[in-house]
Amino acid sequence: MSTFLTGIDHIQIASPPDSEDTARKFYGELLSMEEISKPPNLQGRGGCWFICGSQEVHIGIQKDFVAAKKAHPGFTVHALEELKLRLAEAGYAIHEEAPIDGRSRFFTNDPFGNRIEFLEFE
Template identity: 30%
Template sequence: MIQYAHLHHVSLAVRDLEIAKQFYSGLLQMQEIERPPFRSTGIWYAIGSQQLHLLQHPEGHTLREAGIDTTDGHFAIWVTSYQETIDWLTKQGIEYEARPDSVAGFAQIFVLDPDRNIIEFGALYNS
């Protein structure tokens, strides 16, 4: 039997690393962390004790072409405040789909990055 400890990282394919960096480092203000000198092009971020790895696909391919579809692959980040997250996304001009009364039992906010990767932010609604 496998003894799981925790999720270490999620990797996403991006077409243009500089555009992705403007979104993740600039608009979302995620914390960049050191990345080993792989032959591939990428950038890593710390999200609590887990990591997000962005990898620039050498042929410019990514997986998605459509809009927000929450039944499609995505990753979720728990945030401390639903309203502050909504306010920040609005201030940054990032379109989102808010579900404050989600049947999940917590509030959900969905956004797309420049490569149409889906990001979910989860929080208690009254936070």
């Protein structure tokens, strides 16, 4: 059987209207993701894009925004404890979870209430 899928190009996380500056502070400054330019034909939609490893994270504006409470991206990191401290110092609640398959992890919510997971392979 041949497979058509070869990987993940990007994920999209929804945010409320006029939230680009808040997204830049959280994803860009706090999480240290580099912002990348959106293609010219998509710039009028709002939102902002970031690079995370070899994948992209697209923050998309959603008019009738509702935060994702169960669905979530899982970002792999190094220095998980440092990131946890950085987020806590910035006022984000940390939700501890049991490790799975040799991965330490925790959850937080982005400024819009979306669930976000961070994992570090042991």
